[in-house]
Amino acid sequence: MEYKSYMADRVKNMKGSAIREMFKRMADPEIISLAGGNPASELFPGEELSKIAGKILMTNPTLALQYGTTDGYPKMRDCARQRAEKVNSVGENDAILIMTGANQGIDLTAKAVLNKGDKVIVESPSFIGSLNAFRTYECGLVGVTVEDDGMSMEGLEDALKNNDGVKFIYTIPTFQNPTGVTMSLEKRKKMLELASKYDVLILEDNPYGDLRFSGEDVPTIKSMDTEGRVIYAGSFSKILSPGMRLGYIVAPAELAEKIEMLKQVNDVHTPMLTQLMCVEFMKKYNIDSYIAKNRELYGKKCACMVENMEKYFPKGKVKWVTPEGGIFLWCECPTITDITPIVDRCLEKKVAIVPGSNFATDIFAPSNMFRLNYSSATLENIEEGIRRIGEVLTELL
Amino acid sequence: MEYKSYMADRVKNMKGSAIREMFKRMADPEIISLAGGNPASELFPGEELSKIAGKILMTNPTLALQYGTTDGYPKMRDCARQRAEKVNSVGENDAILIMTGANQGIDLTAKAVLNKGDKVIVESPSFIGSLNAFRTYECGLVGVTVEDDGMSMEGLEDALKNNDGVKFIYTIPTFQNPTGVTMSLEKRKKMLELASKYDVLILEDNPYGDLRFSGEDVPTIKSMDTEGRVIYAGSFSKILSPGMRLGYIVAPAELAEKIEMLKQVNDVHTPMLTQLMCVEFMKKYNIDSYIAKNRELYGKKCACMVENMEKYFPKGKVKWVTPEGGIFLWCECPTITDITPIVDRCLEKKVAIVPGSNFATDIFAPSNMFRLNYSSATLENIEEGIRRIGEVLTELL
Numbered sequence: 001m002e003y004k005s006y007m008a009d010r011v012k013n014m015k016g017s018a019i020r021e022m023f024k025r026m027a028d029p030e031i032i033s034l035a036g037g038n039p040a041s042e043l044f045p046g047e048e049l050s051k052i053a054g055k056i057l058m059t060n061p062t063l064a065l066q067y068g069t070t071d072g073y074p075k076m077r078d079c080a081r082q083r084a085e086k087v088n089s090v091g092e093n094d095a096i097l098i099m100t101g102a103n104q105g106i107d108l109t110a111k112a113v114l115n116k117g118d119k120v121i122v123e124s125p126s127f128i129g130s131l132n133a134f135r136t137y138e139c140g141l142v143g144v145t146v147e148d149d150g151m152s153m154e155g156l157e158d159a160l161k162n163n164d165g166v167k168f169i170y171t172i173p174t175f176q177n178p179t180g181v182t183m184s185l186e187k188r189k190k191m192l193e194l195a196s197k198y199d200v201l202i203l204e205d206n207p208y209g210d211l212r213f214s215g216e217d218v219p220t221i222k223s224m225d226t227e228g229r230v231i232y233a234g235s236f237s238k239i240l241s242p243g244m245r246l247g248y249i250v251a252p253a254e255l256a257e258k259i260e261m262l263k264q265v266n267d268v269h270t271p272m273l274t275q276l277m278c279v280e281f282m283k284k285y286n287i288d289s290y291i292a293k294n295r296e297l298y299g300k301k302c303a304c305m306v307e308n309m310e311k312y313f314p315k316g317k318v319k320w321v322t323p324e325g326g327i328f329l330w331c332e333c334p335t336i337t338d339i340t341p342i343v344d345r346c347l348e349k350k351v352a353i354v355p356g357s358n359f360a361t362d363i364f365a366p367s368n369m370f371r372l373n374y375s376s377a378t379l380e381n382i383e384e385g386i387r388r389i390g391e392v393l394t395e396l397l
Numbered sequence: 398m399e400y401k402s403y404m405a406d407r408v409k410n411m412k413g414s415a416i417r418e419m420f421k422r423m424a425d426p427e428i429i430s431l432a433g434g435n436p437a438s439e440l441f442p443g444e445e446l447s448k449i450a451g452k453i454l455m456t457n458p459t460l461a462l463q464y465g466t467t468d469g470y471p472k473m474r475d476c477a478r479q480r481a482e483k484v485n486s487v488g489e490n491d492a493i494l495i496m497t498g499a500n501q502g503i504d505l506t507a508k509a510v511l512n513k514g515d516k517v518i519v520e521s522p523s524f525i526g527s528l529n530a531f532r533t534y535e536c537g538l539v540g541v542t543v544e545d546d547g548m549s550m551e552g553l554e555d556a557l558k559n560n561d562g563v564k565f566i567y568t569i570p571t572f573q574n575p576t577g578v579t580m581s582l583e584k585r586k587k588m589l590e591l592a593s594k595y596d597v598l599i600l601e602d603n604p605y606g607d608l609r610f611s612g613e614d615v616p617t618i619k620s621m622d623t624e625g626r627v628i629y630a631g632s633f634s635k636i637l638s639p640g641m642r643l644g645y646i647v648a649p650a651e652l653a654e655k656i657e658m659l660k661q662v663n664d665v666h667t668p669m670l671t672q673l674m675c676v677e678f679m680k681k682y683n684i685d686s687y688i689a690k691n692r693e694l695y696g697k698k699c700a701c702m703v704e705n706m707e708k709y710f711p712k713g714k715v716k717w718v719t720p721e722g723g724i725f726l727w728c729e730c731p732t733i734t735d736i737t738p739i740v741d742r743c744l745e746k747k748v749a750i751v752p753g754s755n756f757a758t759d760i761f762a763p764s765n766m767f768r769l770n771y772s773s774a775t776l777e778n779i780e781e782g783i784r785r786i787g788e789v790l791t792e793l794l
Contacts, residue, residue: 001625003651006564006598008512008534011655038464046458053670054451061443065638067435100497100642100664107663111533112408116513133662136508137405167403201403228398241462243669245497254400258408265530266504267497267664271671272640273450 010136015363028350032385035352037177037327038376039238040297045281045290049241052280053273064276068269071260072098072248076275079282080234080248087209088223089232095256097263100270102207102235102247105259106170107133108266109203109231109249112258113167114139121159121169121200123151125330125359125369127177130170130205142166143361146176148321150183153190160198168201168231173221175208175326178359178371182324188221195229207235207247210291212325213299228252236278238327239291244274298327301374301382305329308383312390317397327375330356335397338366345392351385407533412760425747429782432749434574434724435773436635437694442678442687446638449677450670461673465666468657469495469645473672476679477631477645484606485620486629492653494660497667499604499632499644502656503567504530505663506600506628506646509655510564511536518556518566518597520548522727522756522766524574527567527602539563540758543573545718547580550587557595565598565628570618572605572723575756575768579721585618592626604632604644607688609722610696625649633675635724636688641671695724698771698779702726705780709787714794724772727753732794735763739793746785 004012056064071077077096084090099105106129114120114137122131124143134141142163144155150173160166169191173183183191195202204221222232236246249259263269281287306322306329319332333339343355356369374382401409453461468474474493481487496502503526511517511534519528521540531538539560541552547570557563566588570580580588592599601618619629633643646656660666678684703719703726716729730736740752753766771779 001649003649006510006652007655008508008510008515010512011509011658014655014658016654016658016661036464041459041463044458044462046454046462049458049462050451050454053454054447057443057447057450061441061446062438063640065441065443065446065640066438067433067639100668103662104664111405113403113405115405115407118405129662129665132658136659136662242464243460243462245664245666245668252398252400255403257413258404258411261408261411261413261529262533264413265500265526265533267501267642268526269642271497271642271668273671274668 010138014135031350031352032377032381033352034372034374034377034382034385035354036373036376039242039327040294040375043293043297044241045285048285049277049281052277052284056273056276056280064273066272068272068275070264070269072270073272073275073279075279079279084232084234084248084250087220089220090250091225091228091252093228093252094250095253097249097251097256097260098270098275099247099249099263100267101237101245102205102233103129103133104263104266105233105247105249106130106203106205108259108262109251110134110137111262112255113201117165119163119166121156121166122361123171123176124361125178125356126170127172127205128358131361134170141361146179146181148181150181150187151191153187153194156191157194160194160200166198166200168203169195170203170205171221172205174206174218175211175323175328178328178354179321179330180323180326180328181321182218185218188218189224191221192224192229196227202230203233204230205233207238208326210239211295211298211327213295213302215324222250231255239287239294240278240281244278246270246274246278295325298325298375301379302329304379305372305374305382305386308386312387314394314397318393327373329372329374330369331372332369333397334368336368339368339370340366342392342396343370345396346389349388349392351388353389407535411532428747428749429774429778430749431769431771431774431779431782432751433770433773436639436724437691437772440690440694441638442682445678445682446674449674449681453670453673453677461670463669465669465672467661467666469667470669470672470676472676476676481629481631481645481647484617486617487647488622488625488649490625490649491647492650494646494648494653494657495667495672496644496646496660497664498634498642499602499630500526500530501660501663502630502644502646503527503600503602505656505659506648507531507534508659509652510598514562516560516563518553518563519758520568520573521758522575522753523567524569524602525755528758531567538758543576543578545578547578547584548588550584550591553588554591557591557597563595563597565600566592567600567602568618569602571603571615572608572720572725574605575725575751576718576727577720577723577725578718579615582615585615586621588618589621589626593624599627600630601627602630604635605723607636608692608695608724610692610699612721619647628652636684636691637675637678641675643667643671643675692722695722695772698776699726701776702769702771702779702783705783709784711791711794715790724770726769726771727766728769729766730790730794731765733765736765736767737763739789740767742789742793743786746789748782748785750786
């Protein structure tokens with residue numbers, strides 16, 4: 001049988017994440033991966049969660065194993081609210097929905113808002129998972145350059161002025177994926193002003209906001225939103241565990257109601273056990289001191305990476321902005337146009353990095369950039385990985 | 398702010414499940430609910446799963462808490478394969494994808510296949526979660542009457558003949574929700590023949606197939622599919638735990654690849670811990686003997702419900718087909734046109750049932766039917782619930 005004729009237009013030319021393709025080539029355990037976006041697993045609170053899970057299932061099996069409600073277990077919604085309120089990101093008319101990972105919240109928000117042909121303004125580059133989610137609703141993506149202090153506001157105003165049918169701006173303002181860049185306070189205020197002027201929503205994705213290891217916190221865009229224009233996506237993936245798939249959406253109740261209906265027909269509800277485990281973990285342990293340990297580790301790993309980049313990368317040929325938090329570091333090689341041969345050569349030397357094209361609105365345009373991750377590898381592997389990349393860069397730049 | 402103008406057409410007039418609305422009115426703990434679709438919680442293997450979860454998190458926290466792969470943990474895919482192969486429902490060119498509940502598989506299959514304006518042929522009545530999932534892709538639903546031995550095949554051929562753009566037939570052939578009816582072998586063969594003749598796919602949803610307590614098994618439609626035309630949705634919700642949200646899709650690899658991409662941008666992957674728990678449960682315990690216990694209990698509960706319906710319902714005024722498995726019983730009151738006053742009166746008497754309109758392709762058309770669930774209430778509550786419904790029926794019919 002031939003299946004193409006049964007496929008919806010939205011998937012006919014859909015390309016999976018090239019990062020995942022790369023992971024398949026990475027089955028070789030000798031490969032040092034600086035390619036993924038995994039948080040450090042060495043700090044996972046396995047023992048604590050083991051006791052918690054064991055106890056929940058022993059004392060309250062019905063709650064943990066029976067159907068739950070679509071908007072989330074009420075105490076889990078309280079936990080999400082607590083995290084969001086910590087950064088002043090719950091508005092008066094907002095509702096909170098628990099999601100099976102923040103990505104589901106982004107996907108379903110897009111589904112609630114986008115008609116075919118609508119447009120979304122995104123940072124260029126941006127997180128491939130969100131861009132691909134938006135693409136499945138057959139919308140147009142309008143990319144706006146990311147500068148050292150976040151999305152270009154001139155670029156944003158141009159994009160808003162020159163495009164009809166823009167429904168929302170998607171932004172990861174803090175420790176952006178893939179650039180690691182944080183948007184300045186001025187730009188955040190400006191973005192709110194422009195969203196109001198051109199009457200569009202903002203979808204603020206903040207999975208890394210808790211992971212600052214230097215510099216000063218910048219308020220979330222949501223915290224300064226006086227009009228109810230910002231939908232906020234939060235995540236427990238980088239502060240507790242990604243494998244548990246726990247995230248949340250804070251959105252104006254009227255929109256949240258629609259997103260909840262879409263979740264109901266999507267996965268009905270987020271698994272109960274992982275929600276209950278998160279609630280118990282936050283009740284029994286101090287999640288902020290757990291996050292602090294992660295922050296410290298990431299600061300150390302980032303410093304190690306930068307130190308070795310300075311040591312091994314050919315002088316003056318690679319540009320980067322040292323991040324103040326998060327898990328990514330973004331490099332540009334201004335003397336070339338296409339990073340592909342370098343990425344391939346790195347893989348031959350058994351170190352994996354991600355070419356910039358993956359994060360672009362036009363994934364077919366060549367890119368001279370690449371993304372490094374410092375959260376998941378050990379300090380030894382970060383040094384050795386950067387040394388090998390340095391060899392390749394010295395050879396090919 | 399006014400949010401309607403930001404909403405996608407697909408959600409503007411979307412109605413949430415009225416069953417969930419009913420649940421909100423059911424906060425009163427005195428209410429006997431025969432309305433839901435919950436499996437019996439009294440048999441949940443809480444102690445076994447408690448030990449399993451505790452051990453997994455203690456001995457392998459990284460696997461349980463780190464990111465996993467979108468298509469599912471490989472051993473979990475083996476478990477799903479094992480269940481599907483038990484009913485000969487894995488074809489040579491098929492791939493298996495783990496889903497966060499079978500509903501996600503149905504939603505994403507629809508997303509991979511349906512363009513706006515396409516059509517889906519469904520049983521009338523059918524499962525509201527699937528119908529609402531299809532509706533979010535702005536397709537047309539064509540309902541075909543369910544007879545005592547399953548979907549009308551004359552109705553199906555008419556629907557195929559008279560509708561352009563039909564992409565697939567959605568069916569729950571065994572112990573259908575809401576009717577409890579099982580499609581005969583002859584009709585299953587006929588459905589395959591018609592699907593081939595009119596060149597459409599079949600989406601076979603089989604969450605209740607393991608729950609037969611009388612009569613003989615009927616082969617799945619998928620097991621007789623020689624052309625690769627059937628996508629099969631399986632679930633662990635009714636045989637292990639719904640709160641764990643574990644289901645799977647068996648689909649031709651070419652389609653499965655697209656569904657996997659859609660899952661990647663939806664929830665990235667199904668939570669790891671629940672997958673690992675299911676794998677360990679199936680390794681250490683005999684899931685079929687656990688299912689057998691459930692089957693026995695449901696047989697007993699169903700018999701109790703039917704016995705009391707015969708005792709308390711006004712003679713000759715309510716029609717039903719006694720199910721041979723599953724969790725639902727469907728009643729028709731041929732002397733009236735609208736069941737709403739009866740459902741409302743039942744709720745006043747503190748017993749909840751679901752009006753038939755919820756399961757129709759046209760939810761605004763009045764229905765003289767209602768659905769009963771016998772899996773979740775105790776035997777005492779089934780008797781008392783049916784007695785009260787009998788009082789209302791005697792009063793109002």
